[in-house]
Every structure is written in structure tokens, then in C-alpha cells.
Amino acid sequence: MSPHVHTINFAKRLLMGPGPSEVDPRVYRAMIQPVVGHMDPAFLEILGQLQQMLRDTFRTVNTVTLPIPGTGSAGMEAALINFIEPGDEAAVVVGGVFASRMCEVLDRCGAKITRIDHAWGTAPDPEQVRKAVAGKKLKLLGIVHSETSTGVCTPLEPLSKIAREAGALMVVDTVSSLGGIALETDAWGLDVVYSGTQKCLACPPGLAPITLSQRALDVLRNRKTPVQSWYLDLSMVEKYWGPERSYHHTPPVNMIFAFHEALRLLLEEGLDLAQARHRRAHLALVAGIEAMGLRMFVNDPAARAATVNTICIPDGVDDAKVRGHLMQCYAIEIAGGLAQLKGKIWRVGLMGLTASPSNVLLLLSALDGALAEAGHKFPRGAGAVAAEKVFAAS
Amino acid sequence: MSPHVHTINFAKRLLMGPGPSEVDPRVYRAMIQPVVGHMDPAFLEILGQLQQMLRDTFRTVNTVTLPIPGTGSAGMEAALINFIEPGDEAAVVVGGVFASRMCEVLDRCGAKITRIDHAWGTAPDPEQVRKAVAGKKLKLLGIVHSETSTGVCTPLEPLSKIAREAGALMVVDTVSSLGGIALETDAWGLDVVYSGTQKCLACPPGLAPITLSQRALDVLRNRKTPVQSWYLDLSMVEKYWGPERSYHHTPPVNMIFAFHEALRLLLEEGLDLAQARHRRAHLALVAGIEAMGLRMFVNDPAARAATVNTICIPDGVDDAKVRGHLMQCYAIEIAGGLAQLKGKIWRVGLMGLTASPSNVLLLLSALDGALAEAGHKFPRGAGAVAAEKVFAAS
Numbered sequence: 096m097s098p099h100v101h102t103i104n105f106a107k108r109l110l111m112g113p114g115p116s117e118v119d120p121r122v123y124r125a126m127i128q129p130v131v132g133h134m135d136p137a138f139l140e141i142l143g144q145l146q147q148m149l150r151d152t153f154r155t156v157n158t159v160t161l162p163i164p165g166t167g168s169a170g171m172e173a174a175l176i177n178f179i180e181p182g183d184e185a186a187v188v189v190g191g192v193f194a195s196r197m198c199e200v201l202d203r204c205g206a207k208i209t210r211i212d213h214a215w216g217t218a219p220d221p222e223q224v225r226k227a228v229a230g231k232k233l234k235l236l237g238i239v240h241s242e243t244s245t246g247v248c249t250p251l252e253p254l255s256k257i258a259r260e261a262g263a264l265m266v267v268d269t270v271s272s273l274g275g276i277a278l279e280t281d282a283w284g285l286d287v288v289y290s291g292t293q294k295c296l297a298c299p300p301g302l303a304p305i306t307l308s309q310r311a312l313d314v315l316r317n318r319k320t321p322v323q324s325w326y327l328d329l330s331m332v333e334k335y336w337g338p339e340r341s342y343h344h345t346p347p348v349n350m351i352f353a354f355h356e357a358l359r360l361l362l363e364e365g366l367d368l369a370q371a372r373h374r375r376a377h378l379a380l381v382a383g384i385e386a387m388g389l390r391m392f393v394n395d396p397a398a399r400a401a402t403v404n405t406i407c408i409p410d411g412v413d414d415a416k417v418r419g420h421l422m423q424c425y426a427i428e429i430a431g432g433l434a435q436l437k438g439k440i441w442r443v444g445l446m447g448l449t450a451s452p453s454n455v456l457l458l459l460s461a462l463d464g465a466l467a468e469a470g471h472k473f474p475r476g477a478g479a480v481a482a483e484k485v486f487a488a489s
Numbered sequence: 490m491s492p493h494v495h496t497i498n499f500a501k502r503l504l505m506g507p508g509p510s511e512v513d514p515r516v517y518r519a520m521i522q523p524v525v526g527h528m529d530p531a532f533l534e535i536l537g538q539l540q541q542m543l544r545d546t547f548r549t550v551n552t553v554t555l556p557i558p559g560t561g562s563a564g565m566e567a568a569l570i571n572f573i574e575p576g577d578e579a580a581v582v583v584g585g586v587f588a589s590r591m592c593e594v595l596d597r598c599g600a601k602i603t604r605i606d607h608a609w610g611t612a613p614d615p616e617q618v619r620k621a622v623a624g625k626k627l628k629l630l631g632i633v634h635s636e637t638s639t640g641v642c643t644p645l646e647p648l649s650k651i652a653r654e655a656g657a658l659m660v661v662d663t664v665s666s667l668g669g670i671a672l673e674t675d676a677w678g679l680d681v682v683y684s685g686t687q688k689c690l691a692c693p694p695g696l697a698p699i700t701l702s703q704r705a706l707d708v709l710r711n712r713k714t715p716v717q718s719w720y721l722d723l724s725m726v727e728k729y730w731g732p733e734r735s736y737h738h739t740p741p742v743n744m745i746f747a748f749h750e751a752l753r754l755l756l757e758e759g760l761d762l763a764q765a766r767h768r769r770a771h772l773a774l775v776a777g778i779e780a781m782g783l784r785m786f787v788n789d790p791a792a793r794a795a796t797v798n799t800i801c802i803p804d805g806v807d808d809a810k811v812r813g814h815l816m817q818c819y820a821i822e823i824a825g826g827l828a829q830l831k832g833k834i835w836r837v838g839l840m841g842l843t844a845s846p847s848n849v850l851l852l853l854s855a856l857d858g859a860l861a862e863a864g865h866k867f868p869r870g871a872g873a874v875a876a877e878k879v880f881a882a883s
Contacts, residue, residue, distance in 0.1 A: 100538045105531045115524045123521040130509045132822045137499045144494045165559045168738040172720045200719045301741030325594045326566045344562040347695030428526045
């Protein structure tokens, strides 16, 4: 072995990008409960508890509610390929990178795709969606709740009604919203909802929770062809997580320990309070950002996700230099834009444990220095003061 | 939240089943290095180190050597679907559950499969394989190195030659062998080799290391159709792990920390010494088992995997009762048989940290009591003594 490979040991960062987010020490402690076998009765009991907490988080009574053994993109893949057979029609509302990815995944399983594009940084118009799907025999309608590439949060109820009218399953990506933004799987009639552990659920990356309605299960069970993936075939995966407890694959045991504790933390706080905390942090950040003479990328405040905050990079300010300053001086990570937004926006994640008043104040103060160094003209110190006023008033 | 959901807290087991195996405390400590972003330069350096250690473990110089973000079955799926397009021919040598699973995965990606079955508990006959593939235009030949369901280890070199002559890629499952049994990816001409972290590599489950030869990469790059899975598309995954470092999905960061440390431990000991340790533990266990009047399921000692040890359950002895005794009195986990071997064999894993003299002696002593209680007649105490003699002599 090369002699320079040492034990991993680098300084703690403050994770304020669009995920992964900060993780509570309790979650790390749970993660190092020594490994047990995946058929051990004590472990199976943990699975049952985790599933119930996950149902509470998704706001559903769906039996099939479980974490997929992979990161968020594995959740997306499972949420689509299990319900599509070659030649089936699917529609996706696309306003960013992650909705585009849904189309790519659907394309690979032989779906005929109706792609309903709308401007990045805006919420989709339900009427446009209704017209686009009219007369089609859709198997599913895909939508991203909080688009991590743009910071837009889309109201789900109107689209869910459209999906229902079209006889389509409503498939929703809540990777950067579950736990941080209100979501009602059952009350809003959502059929397939998936997420990732590393954002508002405040757990390390590695699992993708998913929940399936009875309608979704019926489609799965009435397939004529096998699901193209063996690993992500939910008709088999559910048999391990269901009363049969039949072996399918070895789950990532320690990730499940960690996720169990992360869900405990979330539900101890209470979903409503956690979402209010996310919202308050978001409003304070926006107040600070605007006080510093910057502009949010999403114009309409009602269309802004509380979780992923996108900020326009002012003309003449160097993207990499500002982010470098934050990392080098304060070990704070924020992210740049993806695809067409590269170099145009910053993405600040206020998710999970990251969504705290302290982190918002610290980021604004650190950004103050970084922007000044980058030549941006603005009232120094105004950002943190504006944010502090929001916290003080709430 | 239901008030009875507490912090996870159950007694440590000794994992002597066919995986997961015991994990060193150093690995747990590494796993709780706080999460960092997946594009953080410090993390990217860790990835590079991990890849080099993985090459050393696979005994290869293959550039594309990386852990798939899923458990062993995700590794199997990635190892097959990336190289098959609908209608391609593939052959699999089948002598157990996991080789059968290869056929299921291949079937789902539209391969025409030649299934070469041989008796469970025996090594395949290379001549039978040669005849079965003669005249076929094979894209790949699949084989399981150490079949976790039967305890058979198959010599790979003769089959690799057959694959080469047939113009096929040689795809090898080393889930329960990598690190514990000699494997020479380059010297034996293996094209696609995958494994899991939770067996001989002594890490929790959650990652599936894989390595691709240049021939395999050429097949991947010359595909006419996209890989059916977006998540497991190695042509994209490799761009994150290669010099481009372009974002594909968020990897399970803490699992990667853990795996980095597990590989450090393995290479500190040295591959050869680790394999010798596995072999010694196996020979001692077999001596003990036979001294107790039991019979190994794999008759031919040369065909036995050192890692997964399969023992015939004597007539009249209750499978579940013996395993229950081991768990209840000593918190030792061993496993029963899968599929047609259910109720017929026990499977004892001697993999990774589990493969130690102490664990072998302890298991034999504990099994002594369990077998006596189950009515098996044998010279009490003889098992541990026989095993101890093997250790003393080596």
C-alpha cells in the first residue's frame, strides 16, 4: 500500500450547499451500532419502526413505504421503471436538471415521453400541463416538488388532480423537500413519492425513501413484463420490507441505523415545527440577500423553495472566487449552478440541521466579506442585520 | 411519533453467517468522519486513494475501478447490464442461487441466455462449459467465484481461457471471495469483476466494488443503445470517479469513508497474509466439524471456498433449534441454506475480521452444546480440540 494513505482526517465543513446537509451527532452514534445480520429479528423490528416513522414523514398510510438501497437517483429510477413497460406513455413537467433526469430514466425504459417544459426559475402553469396531457393515455405524470437545480417549489395539488383526471399515476420527486416543506402524500393523492436521506431528513446520503399508493401497487402487480432492474424491482424489495421478510438483497444496515435515528429526531421536533424552522431560515436568508443588493433567482416569492435558495451572481463577481473564500476562510460549502445556470447562480441549502438561525447569520456575515473582496458594492453588514430582524420578529 | 421507538440499542452479535461479517472499530470510527460535499477536493482525494487500494485488492491496473453505490446485487446488475444490448447472447455457469440470479438479471436486459447448470456443491467441469459455448457468439460468460449459497469455489483461469476463445467478456462475481481467496484480475484475464464490502473486505454493507478491463470498456463505449439503468450506467459513473470528476449522483459519503479504512486495514495486513488467515480458519473449522461427526456439504476439499463453509445438517437435528441456541446463548449468527438447500445445510462465514482462530474455537465450542442438545451423538469437545491442533501446527 502506498505509504501516504492515512486515516481520513480532515476539518469539519459547514454544509450549506444543496445537499448533503449537516447531520446531528446522534445520527452518527446510531450509525456505528455494530452491524447485525439482515434477517436478525432485532433488526427486522428496527425496519418496522423505521417504516412507520417514514409513513408519518410522508403523511401516508401506504403499506409499501421503505428506503431504497441507493442514493436519491436510485429512488428516482425505482419510482419510474417499476410502473412503465416498453411503449407506455409518460409525461414529465420539466423546469430544471432533475426533471430532465426523469425523462432520461424514462427514455431508457422505453417510455414514450411527453416533455412539458417551462422556464427555469418559474413554477409550471397547471393549464399548460392540462393541455399537454389532454387526450393522451398516460401511465404516469412526473413532477419535481422542489427542483434542486433552480430553487423552485411547485404546488402539487393542481397537478395531482390533472394526473388523476388523465388516469395517470402522479410520481413526485421530493428529494430536496421531504421534511422541510409541507407534503401530504395521501391528502393530495400522490401515488409514488421518493426522496433522499441527505437533505431535509438530515442523514448521510445512501438511502432513497419511497412510498407507493394502492393505485401504484396495482399497476406494479398487473405488469405484463418484469421490471427491467432486478435490484430496484419493488415487487421483490417490498417482500423483504413486508410481512414476508423474504431475503432479496443485503440492505445497508448501518445506513438504516442512521436513518432510523434521523427520523426519530425529525419526529421528536415535529414535522410542522421542522417545516416552520426551514421556512423561517429561508425568509431570513432572503431578507439578508436582498439587503446586500443581491437578487433571488426565483422572482416570485411564492414559487421559492424554502430548502434550496438560489441567488443570482451579480455582474462582474467571480463565482469560484466567492465560493473559494467561503470555504477557505470559514469552511462553508455552498454550490454553484448546474447546466444552463452554471456561473449564474449560487445555491444555498437550508435543509435539515443546516436550516438554523445561526447558520443563516454566519453565512450572511461570511458572504459579506467574500462579496466585498469580489468588488460587489453594497451596504456592508446589512445582510446579517436584516436576517436577524426576521428571526427576532418570529 | 409512537412513544416506543427508542434509540437503537441491542446487544452485539458475533456475525458468522455468510455476510455481513465483523467490522473493525477503526472502520466505524472512519465512518463517522462528518459528511462532506461530494465535490469537495478533500473528498475527491479520498476517492483517488480508495480506487488505488481497490486496484491493489483486485490485483489490477484497470483505470475504471470503483465502488458502485449499492449492495452486492447492485454490483451484479452493473456488471451485466452495461455490457448487454437486447438480443445479445450470454452464458452463465450455474451451481447455486447467485449464479441463477445472474441469469435473472440478464433476462431482464433482453439477453439470450445459455445456462450451463452443474450440480450444487461441485465445481463446474471446464470441458462441459467449453462444449456449451462452442459455436456461439457470446457477449459475456458469467461465473460466480465463491458461490455463497453452496460454499463452492470455482477455479477461474480455465473458464477465463474459454471466455477469451469464445470472444466473450469474462464476468466474475467475487462477492464472498475478494480479499479472502486469491484472485488475479489481470493475470487471469478477467474482464468485469465485482464484489460487496460486507464479506471478506470487513466493512458494513452498502457498496459494491467493481473493476473493468480495457476490453470491457471497449464494449461499453461501443454500445448502440443506452444502458437500461441511468443509476448504474458505468459510462456516466466512471466520469465522476475518473479525472473529469463530473457530478452523476451523490455517493454514500460515509460508506466511502468506512470502505477507505477497511481497505487500509486489509492492505496493512497484506493480501497474501489475509488470504492465508482465511484459509487457516477454514481448515481448522473443517477439522473441527469432521471431528464432531458432521460432514461438509462440498465433498471435494479442493472445491471448498475458505470463506463460506457449508455443513450438512445431520439427520434428525433441527436446523432452527441449533441456530436459535447459538444466537440465544452466545449471540452467534450462522445461516441456514437457501432455496433447495433450505433445512439441509448450515452456512458459516469465515470472512474478514470474522476469520480468526478465536472465532473458530468459540463457534465449535458453542456448536458442541447446541448439537448435544439437539440429540446429535458425537465425542463431546472433540471439535475445538481438532481445530486447535490445526492452528497450533500452522
